Amino acid sequence: MTKTLVDYFVSLVKIDSESKNEKEIALKLAEDLKNLGGEVRFDDANKKTGGNVGNLYAYFPGNIAKEPILFCAHLDTVIPGNGVNPQILEDRITSDGTTILGADDKSGIAQIIWAIKELKNTKTAPIEVLFTISEEIGLLGAKYLDYSMIKSKIGFALDTHKVGAVVIGAPFQNSMKFTIHGKEAHAGSSPEYGVNAIKIAAEAISKMPSGRIDNETTCNIGLISGGDATNIVPNKVVIEAESRSHDKKKLMEISNKMKNAVLSAVQNYKLGDFSASVEVEIEEEYQAFRVDENAEIVKLGQNAAQKMDLNSYTIIGGGGSDVNIFNQNGLQMVIVGTGMDAVHTVKEFIKINELKAGAEWVRNAILLYSEI
Structure with a gap:
């Protein structure tokens, strides 16, 4: 040494x-x-x-x-x-x-x-x-x-x-991943046949709590990814977020608000027989x-x-x-x-x-x- x-x-x-x-x-x-x-x-x-x-x-x-x-x-x-x-x-x-x-x-x-x-x-x-x-x-x-x-x-x-x-x-911490599924279409010739997953994500995020919620609780939307090209109506977006709190009840409340914001947004997007959907993953990272x-x-x-x-x-x-x-x-x-x-x-x-x-x-x- x-x-x-x-x-x-x-x-x-x-x-x-x-x-x-x-x-x-x-x-x-x-x-x-x-x-x-x-x-x-x-x-x-x-x-x-x-x-x-x-x-x-x-x-x-x-x-x-x-x-x-x-x-x-x-x-x-x-x-x-x-x-x-x-x-x-x-x-x-x-x-x-x-x-x-x-x-x-x-x-x-x-x-x-x-x-x-x-x-x-x-x-x-x-x-x-x-x-x-x-x-x-x-x-x-x-x-x-x-x-x-x-x-x-x-x-x-x-x-x-x-x-x-x-x-x-x-604090406790939950990690969250929301995978939103829309419907792709050509953005120039047939955009009316598409359901824009990025637009759904934007609506969901606008309703999500973020930042310091109270003296025990925080929430952050950290990552968003999706889309392949500007001429394609995007059919998939992934939002990744986290919530933390020293109070388990508050942790669950804020995590549920995040989830419900996505579920609510997805319900607004339908096209004929097609309905937008979302996969929700919420995982406890630590206590x-x-x-x-x-x-x-x-x-x-x-x-x-x-x-x-x-x-x-x-x-x-x-x-x-x-x-x-x-x-x-x-x-x-x-x-x-x-x-x-x-x-x-x-x-x-x-x-x-x-x-x-x-x-x-x-x-x-x-x-x-x-x-x-």
């Missing part, structure tokens, strides 16, 4: 690891974890995700008799994440502006491993490390994780912004979670930050992460910050002092947990 945390982080972001292509970085990290004394294994989640490697797990037995605690981050990055050329500036690390940096989530990976490295000769409780695959494309690694590997009951995922932040809640502010894992996260004189605070998040799936499967987990900023953009960066603070936070969390 490299001599400094910054060098180690930089070495990780140079490895291509867009979703479903995490094998190279996973094998490197597996070797690093083994060299630190970890018992390493992979599951076969990739057989279901279509990726080239499974979730990476490591167990450090420690030497204090106590249940283990889990630290998690994800291996994959969003696009464009290949060929990252990191730039070490005076106070931060960036990409060269042509790709993302990959601090989401390689800062979390580096911080976890660096903290374990620093504690290699220190008495600690058992530690579990999990690096998941395909988080960025639907939390797939967490969804298909072999949960029989995990012995911890509580843990942290390092996958948000400010070091010291503890995310204790996140909400909410961890009590007084839970042991929350207090541990805050105390680890306060030990560094960092301001620590709890957040109810608006996005989904592996932690939604972990809590759904019986683990009590929260999300903590690494210092990553401007994620999912080519302007992504991490301040060097935040990168170091995140590693110190992990170290403190392990030591404090070992003392409890």
Whole structure:
């Protein structure tokens, strides 16, 4: 391993690891974890995700008799994440502006491993490390994780912004896909024999809720595709959307409003014996979670930050992460910050002092947990 945390982080972001292509970085990290004394294994989640490697797990037995605690981050990055050329500036690390940096989530990976490295000769409780695959494309690694590997009951995922932040809640999410079927015809010679699927979609979208619905609920129409040429009345359009809420009842209400807007629009388009139709697909992507502010894992996260004189605070998040799936499967987990900023953009960066603070936070969390 490299001599400094910054060098180690930089070495990780140079490895291509867009979703479903995490094998190279996973094998490197597996070797690093083994060299630190970890018992390493992979599951076969990739057989279901279509990726080239499974979730990476490591167990450090420690030497204090106590249940283990889990630290998690994800291996994959969003696009464009290949060929990252990191730039070490005076106070931060960036990409060269042509790709993302990959601090989401390689800062979390580096911080976890660096903290374990620093504690290699220190008495600690058992530690579990999990690096998941395909988080960025639907939390797939967490969804298909072999949960029989995990012995911890509580843990942290390092996958948000400010070091010291503890995310204790996140919403439900539904994904929606509406495939509208009209009738094609020549747009110039016989448009009256066609039923325009794009026009149906436009009417449906005009009736759909969108944006922030209330302080717990959001809805977004994200994708629309259809049509083959300007001289053809389009016979098919696909609308893709999502809804999120911290309240399951509100989630269902907003999802039903989206569906009913399409069903209502379709009913208005008939031509002789032909009636427009729609295929409706609504899928629950993940369930909400909410961890009590007084839970042991929350207090541990805050105390680890306060030990560094960092301001620590709890957040109810608006996005989904592996932690939604972990809590759904019986683990009590929260999300903590690494210092990553401007994620999912080519302007992504991490301040060097935040990168170091995140590693110190992990170290403190392990030591404090070992003392409890």
